[in-house]
Amino acid sequence: MTTTGAHQDAAGTVARGWWWWGRRRSAVLDVGLAVVSALECAAEGVGSAQSAGVPVPVGVLFGLVAGSALVVRRRWPIAVVLVSIAITPAEMGYLMGFVGLYTLAASEVPRRIIAALAGMSLAAVFIVTFVRVRQDITAAELDASSWYVPLMSVILSLGLNAPPVLFGLYIGARRRLMESLRERADSLEQELSLLADRAEQRAQMARTEERTRIAREMHDVVAHRVSLMVVHAAALQAVALKDPQKAVRNAALVGDMGRQALTELREMLGVLRAGEDERPPAPRAPVAAPVPLAAVGRAAASAASAASAAASVPEDGPCLDEVEELVEQSRQAGMVVELRVMGEARTYAPDVEQTAYRVVQEALTNVHKHAAGAEVVVRLAHRGDEVAMQVENGPSDGAAADAGLPSGGNGLVGMRERVTALGGVFVSGATDEGGFRVSAVLPVSPAA
Structure with a gap:
C-alpha cells in the first residue's frame, strides 16, 4: 500500500502511513x-436471494460488497453502522453491526449520534426478529403465547446491540482517560524541566553573587593593606638614613599590615575551599536517561552549596569598633585624618557593621591613591534606625610625593554594591573645594 500522509480517525488520534491506520x-x-x-454476508445472501426471488449470484455479490464495508470502520464508523442497519431486513451483516456499533461507541462521535444510531439498529433488529419469529411460529402451526414473540424480539435485539455499545463506551472512556493522563504527564515533565532550568539559573546567580562578594572582599583587603604598605615603604625609604628609629617603626608597621592582609586572605580562601568541598560530586557515568526531577535536585543542590558558601562567611569580620584603628593606621602612614562620631555607639548586625567598615576603608584607600597629602574627615553617625558614614578629603597637597598606586576603578562600584545590597543609599562625588566626598546611609536593626 502507499501512504497518503496524516489522517485523523474517528477516535480523534492522528494516524500516519497505511492510509487511516496508525499501525500495520x-x-x-x-x-x-x-x-x-x-x-458471512455472502453466505447469508444466498438465503436472502432465494427468499426475495432474485438470482443467487446477485445476493452473493451484494453480500460481498456490503460486508467489505467493515474495512473503513475506523475512518467512517457512522457509515458502517448505517450499512449494517440497511442490510438488517435481508438478515445479514450481524458481525458488521456488532463491530460497527462497538467502533462507533468507542469513537469521538457525539453521544446523541451514537444514541440515535444505536436506537435505529435496535429497532431494525427488533422488527426483523419480530417478523421472522412470528412467521416461523405460524409456519410451524404452534400455539405460542402473546408475549413470546415480543420477548424473543427484545432479547435478541438487546443481545446484538447492547453489549457492543456498552463495551465501546467503556473503551472510549478508558482511552480518553489514558490520553488525559498522558497529556498531564507531558505537562508535568515540561514543568519539571522548566523548574530545573530555573533552579540552575538560581544556582548560577548564587555562584555569581558569591564570586562577586569574594572579589569585593579581596579587593578591599588587598587594596587597603597593600596601599598602606606601599605608603609606609616609601616613608621608610625616605627616612632610612635620617631617622633610623622611625624607619624601624615603619618597617614594623609594614610587617603588621602584611600579616593582617595574609590573615584575611587566608580566611576568604578557606571559605572558598569549604564551598567547593560542600558541592555534591558529579556522577561518573549516567546509568539511565536523565529525569527532569533529578535535574531539579542537582540544580537545587548546586544552589544550596553556593548559598552555604555565602553563609559560611566568618562572623568575626571587621566591625565599627575597628574604624578608629583603621583611622590610626592611616595617620601612621602620614595622612591627616579626623574622626567624628555622632550619636550613641551601638552594636548592629554583622553585615551592616562590615559594610560600614568597608566603606570607610575603601574611601581612605582612595585618598591614599588619588589625593596624597590631603586632609581627611571621617564622620560616623548613629541614628534611630540607620547608621551613616561620610569620608571627605580636601584637595591633594602638590608637594606630597605620589606613591604611584595603581587603580582598578572598582572601589566606588564595590562600595555602591555593598550599600545597595542592604537597602541603603550611596552617594559620591567631587566637592566645591576640589576634594572628594563619599557618603553612605544603611538601614539597621540593633543586634540582640
Missing part, C-alpha cells in the same frame, strides 16, 4: 474482519 496490525485486523464479514 490495525490495518491487518480491519482487513481480516472485513473479509470475514464479507464471507
Whole structure:
C-alpha cells in the first residue's frame, strides 16, 4: 500500500502511513474482519436471494460488497453502522453491526449520534426478529403465547446491540482517560524541566553573587593593606638614613599590615575551599536517561552549596569598633585624618557593621591613591534606625610625593554594591573645594 500522509480517525488520534491506520496490525485486523464479514454476508445472501426471488449470484455479490464495508470502520464508523442497519431486513451483516456499533461507541462521535444510531439498529433488529419469529411460529402451526414473540424480539435485539455499545463506551472512556493522563504527564515533565532550568539559573546567580562578594572582599583587603604598605615603604625609604628609629617603626608597621592582609586572605580562601568541598560530586557515568526531577535536585543542590558558601562567611569580620584603628593606621602612614562620631555607639548586625567598615576603608584607600597629602574627615553617625558614614578629603597637597598606586576603578562600584545590597543609599562625588566626598546611609536593626 502507499501512504497518503496524516489522517485523523474517528477516535480523534492522528494516524500516519497505511492510509487511516496508525499501525500495520490495525490495518491487518480491519482487513481480516472485513473479509470475514464479507464471507458471512455472502453466505447469508444466498438465503436472502432465494427468499426475495432474485438470482443467487446477485445476493452473493451484494453480500460481498456490503460486508467489505467493515474495512473503513475506523475512518467512517457512522457509515458502517448505517450499512449494517440497511442490510438488517435481508438478515445479514450481524458481525458488521456488532463491530460497527462497538467502533462507533468507542469513537469521538457525539453521544446523541451514537444514541440515535444505536436506537435505529435496535429497532431494525427488533422488527426483523419480530417478523421472522412470528412467521416461523405460524409456519410451524404452534400455539405460542402473546408475549413470546415480543420477548424473543427484545432479547435478541438487546443481545446484538447492547453489549457492543456498552463495551465501546467503556473503551472510549478508558482511552480518553489514558490520553488525559498522558497529556498531564507531558505537562508535568515540561514543568519539571522548566523548574530545573530555573533552579540552575538560581544556582548560577548564587555562584555569581558569591564570586562577586569574594572579589569585593579581596579587593578591599588587598587594596587597603597593600596601599598602606606601599605608603609606609616609601616613608621608610625616605627616612632610612635620617631617622633610623622611625624607619624601624615603619618597617614594623609594614610587617603588621602584611600579616593582617595574609590573615584575611587566608580566611576568604578557606571559605572558598569549604564551598567547593560542600558541592555534591558529579556522577561518573549516567546509568539511565536523565529525569527532569533529578535535574531539579542537582540544580537545587548546586544552589544550596553556593548559598552555604555565602553563609559560611566568618562572623568575626571587621566591625565599627575597628574604624578608629583603621583611622590610626592611616595617620601612621602620614595622612591627616579626623574622626567624628555622632550619636550613641551601638552594636548592629554583622553585615551592616562590615559594610560600614568597608566603606570607610575603601574611601581612605582612595585618598591614599588619588589625593596624597590631603586632609581627611571621617564622620560616623548613629541614628534611630540607620547608621551613616561620610569620608571627605580636601584637595591633594602638590608637594606630597605620589606613591604611584595603581587603580582598578572598582572601589566606588564595590562600595555602591555593598550599600545597595542592604537597602541603603550611596552617594559620591567631587566637592566645591576640589576634594572628594563619599557618603553612605544603611538601614539597621540593633543586634540582640
